[in-house]
Amino acid sequence: MRQNNMVAMILAGGRGSRLYDLTNKVAKPAVYFGGKYRIIDFPLSNCANSGIDVVGVLTQYESVLLNSYVAKASLWGLDAKDSGIYVLPPREKIEGFGLYRGTADAITQNIDFIDYYDPETVLILSGDHIYKMDYSKMLDCHNDNKADATIAVLEVPLKEASRFGIMNTDATDRIVEFEEKPKQPKSNLASMGIYIFDWKKLRKALLDDVKNPDSNHDFGKDIIPGFLNGGLHLQAYRFKGYWKDVGTIDSLWESNMDLLYRSEELNLHDSAWKIYTEDVTVPAQFIGPKAHVSNAYINQGCVVNGTVKNSVLFTGVVVEEGAEVSDSVLMPYTVVKAGAKVQRILTDDHITIGVNQTVGQPDGEILLVAKNVKGD
Amino acid sequence: MINTLGIVSYDDFVEIPGLTDTRPVPSISFMGRYRLIDFVLSNMTNSGISNIQIYLKNKPRSVIEHVGTGRHYNINSKSGKLRILTGEVNAQAEVYHHDVSAYMANMQYIEDAHQEYVVIAPSYMIYKFDFNEALLAHKENKADVTVLYKTVDNADTSFARIDTLTIDKPRRVVAIDKNQGKFKNRHISLSSYIMSKEVFIHLVYLAHETSSLYTLRDILKDQLPLMNVMAYPVKGYVASINTMPEYYKVSMELTDYEMAKELFNPQWPIHTRTNDSAPTQYATEADVSGSVIANHCQIAGTVKHSVIGRDVVIGKGAVIEDSVILANVEVAENAVLKHVVVDKFARIVHKNELVGTPDRIIYVKRKDVI
Numbered sequence: 235m236r237q238n239n240m241v242a243m244i245l246a247g248g249r250g251s252r253l254y255d256l257t258n259k260v261a262k263p264a265v266y267f268g269g270k271y272r273i274i275d276f277p278l279s280n281c282a283n284s285g286i287d288v289v290g291v292l293t294q295y296e297s298v299l300l301n302s303y304v305a306k307a308s309l310w311g312l313d314a315k316d317s318g319i320y321v322l323p324p325r326e327k328i329e330g331f332g333l334y335r336g337t338a339d340a341i342t343q344n345i346d347f348i349d350y351y352d353p354e355t356v357l358i359l360s361g362d363h364i365y366k367m368d369y370s371k372m373l374d375c376h377n378d379n380k381a382d383a384t385i386a387v388l389e390v391p392l393k394e395a396s397r398f399g400i401m402n403t404d405a406t407d408r409i410v411e412f413e414e415k416p417k418q419p420k421s422n423l424a425s426m427g428i429y430i431f432d433w434k435k436l437r438k439a440l441l442d443d444v445k446n447p448d449s450n451h452d453f454g455k456d457i458i459p460g461f462l463n464g465g466l467h468l469q470a471y472r473f474k475g476y477w478k479d480v481g482t483i484d485s486l487w488e489s490n491m492d493l494l495y496r497s498e499e500l501n502l503h504d505s506a507w508k509i510y511t512e513d514v515t516v517p518a519q520f521i522g523p524k525a526h527v528s529n530a531y532i533n534q535g536c537v538v539n540g541t542v543k544n545s546v547l548f549t550g551v552v553v554e555e556g557a558e559v560s561d562s563v564l565m566p567y568t569v570v571k572a573g574a575k576v577q578r579i580l581t582d583d584h585i586t587i588g589v590n591q592t593v594g595q596p597d598g599e600i601l602l603v604a605k606n607v608k609g610d
Numbered sequence: 611m612i613n614t615l616g617i618v619s620y621d622d623f624v625e626i627p628g629l630t631d632t633r634p635v636p637s638i639s640f641m642g643r644y645r646l647i648d649f650v651l652s653n654m655t656n657s658g659i660s661n662i663q664i665y666l667k668n669k670p671r672s673v674i675e676h677v678g679t680g681r682h683y684n685i686n687s688k689s690g691k692l693r694i695l696t697g698e699v700n701a702q703a704e705v706y707h708h709d710v711s712a713y714m715a716n717m718q719y720i721e722d723a724h725q726e727y728v729v730i731a732p733s734y735m736i737y738k739f740d741f742n743e744a745l746l747a748h749k750e751n752k753a754d755v756t757v758l759y760k761t762v763d764n765a766d767t768s769f770a771r772i773d774t775l776t777i778d779k780p781r782r783v784v785a786i787d788k789n790q791g792k793f794k795n796r797h798i799s800l801s802s803y804i805m806s807k808e809v810f811i812h813l814v815y816l817a818h819e820t821s822s823l824y825t826l827r828d829i830l831k832d833q834l835p836l837m838n839v840m841a842y843p844v845k846g847y848v849a850s851i852n853t854m855p856e857y858y859k860v861s862m863e864l865t866d867y868e869m870a871k872e873l874f875n876p877q878w879p880i881h882t883r884t885n886d887s888a889p890t891q892y893a894t895e896a897d898v899s900g901s902v903i904a905n906h907c908q909i910a911g912t913v914k915h916s917v918i919g920r921d922v923v924i925g926k927g928a929v930i931e932d933s934v935i936l937a938n939v940e941v942a943e944n945a946v947l948k949h950v951v952v953d954k955f956a957r958i959v960h961k962n963e964l965v966g967t968p969d970r971i972i973y974v975k976r977k978d979v980i
Contacts (some may be wrong), residue, residue: 266771509886519905521900521913522900528894528896531889531891537867541639
């Protein structure tokens with residue numbers, strides 16, 4: 235039997251173009267994070283840990299890898315009899331083939347999927363945020379307030395509030411106004427892009443939205459304002475904890491570094507809320523006789539015989555003798571050859587830094603290394 | 611899929627005081643993230659065997675949990691099968707509990723198997739091998755039984771009490787003896803056998819009728835003059851984890867990546883159950899070298915030439931050298947451990963020095979608080 239009456243839909247179709255070469259071949263949710271994970275492992279693990287059984291993943295941009303990855307539902311334990319992860323890329327229909335024109339349109343085009351499970355509520359998630367959250371608590375808040383929709387919000391510093399969609403609320407945290415990136419924010423409650431909707435009400439709004447020629451078919455721009463204008467009950471759900479949209483190379487690097495410097499907030503060692511991911515069949519890490527390792531986050535399959543500090547090493551990274559790695563994020567199977575020195579870089583997977591090469595600067599922007607660097 | 615039933619043999623004679631007090635041999639932790647049984651199971655499934663029986667003497671809990679349905683060893687959950695079978699012998703005396711009595715108790719499941727051949731291999735032998743190779747030779751030689759072996763030059767210091775083979779030309783086995791450690795150069799039997807299911811069943815019945823104390827190895831030894839028993843050499847790294855000194859020595863030896871590479875080949879992955887553990891976190895104060903470290907550890911101390919299991923916490927100023935630390939162990943700040951094997955969930959929190967010698971390893975029991 236299903237554990238609750240909520241279906242989760244993860245929006246995973248975006249490219250994340252500010253990640254440059256990292257998203258040439260894969261969508262942003264499939265980008266690696268934290269030594270062994272992919273970004274989408276976070277919402278998927280949150281779903282699994284929150285007792286959600288049915289998860290739809292809406293893919294569009296470069297979706298082959300992402301589709302085959304999330305289809306292995308057993309990785310997140312979502313392969314029990316009444317549960318599953320369902321990949322929903324755009325499809326050909328009787329009225330023709332249509333790409334998803336916006337976040338809301340992606341859901342509209344899959345109304346049949348959601349109807350099949352006949353849920354009371356639908357949880358809309360983004361596939362490219364790093365955070366740990368118990369959605370069942372948010373559902374309790376939604377039900378307790380008899381809300382038509384509930385939006386998870388994060389308190390951000392007021393001076394940064396103009397970068398976010400801001401919710402203005404009354405004393406009971408009922409949302410009275412929504413402003414997208416306001417110049418003069420009235421509140422510091424930023425939308426996290428996590429929504430719980432009463433399915434019947436959302437379904438109606440989506441069917442109205444699809445007929446509106448002026449709509450962007452977007453949750454933030456169209457559906458939420460539409461709910462507010464229609465006098466429906468929108469509740470804010472305050473989330474406290476680590477949350478980051480890793481949209482740029484700098485923020486992706488920084489978020490990985492948070493595992494070293496803000497491990498109290500982003501703690502992946504908590505056995506009560508594990509983040510699940512594909513487990514690669516590799517041995518434990520070999521830290522060689524010539525190695526010096528300090529302040530580092532290192533995954534299994536690494537072979538380190540050089541110096542590593544202030545860095546995150548993903549599966550199968552090799553740091554040869556005499557090589558030095560500092561303040562860097564090395565994606566899976568990066569090889570730093572003997573004598574090479576890298577500093578403040580973030581590599582794509584399977585990159586080789588050649589013998590005796592120096593890559594990266596002591597300060598300034600993080601350097602993305604997406605091509606092999608030839609050695610001596 | 612090859613037409614072969616895999617049998618992970620009954621671990622009747624191996625006992626490693628301490629490590630096997632609370633668990634059977636197959637589930638002994640090894641090299642940070644594995645259990646011994648991962649090697650034999652991976653050899654079998656990588657060879658295309660998808661029907662496997664695991665024979666256990668007692669305390670099956672940890673093995674059942676670890677191997678599950680066998681999905682993580684690549685066994686198809688519909689067309690394949692992983693079975694855990696126990697001795698189920700009523701006899702009180704320990705001497706009657708051995709491989710043959712376990713096979714007799716489960717004969718129905720052996721007879722009912724559709725496969726034409728069987729591969730029988732123990733979990734305490736660590737090696738990487740494609741059984742197809744030996745099966746091919748077995749058929750070409752028209753052998754009744756093929757025994758895997760490794761020619762070693764350290765039988766005086768390793769492989770204690772393991773069978774040795776005397777091999778005639780062309781590789782016919784003429785004698786099986788126990789290694790008494792008197793000679794350096796020996797052909798070490800991997801106690802891994804290939805034979806037709808028919809021959810296997812015949813040998814089990816024969817052993818059972820001969821004596822209630824007889825094992826498969828005993829009857830095979832008896833049958834050497836009557837049967838065509840051939841030896842087949844295994845290349846690469848071979849170790850036997852049948853005593854505490856061997857367990858320790860092999861663990862230490864495999865911290866050398868050049869050595870370990872022979873065993874851990876990406877083309878022949880050793881599968882294991884994932885624990886969904888996070889990467890390991892090294893603090894600024896950490897100083898780690900010459901070691902194999904599993905995931906999910908938090909290390910703030912010094913670790914040299916050691917094997918550290920999953921989810922081990924090592925406090926600031928602690929020093930661990932030449933030691934094997936199993937999963938979920940806590941080593942408090944400033945503790946000093948040398949030549950120690952620490953079993954799971956133990957906590958070294960009060961006493962700050964535990965120093966053994968290479969010949970006298972200190973063993974800390976599971977869940978002990980020291």
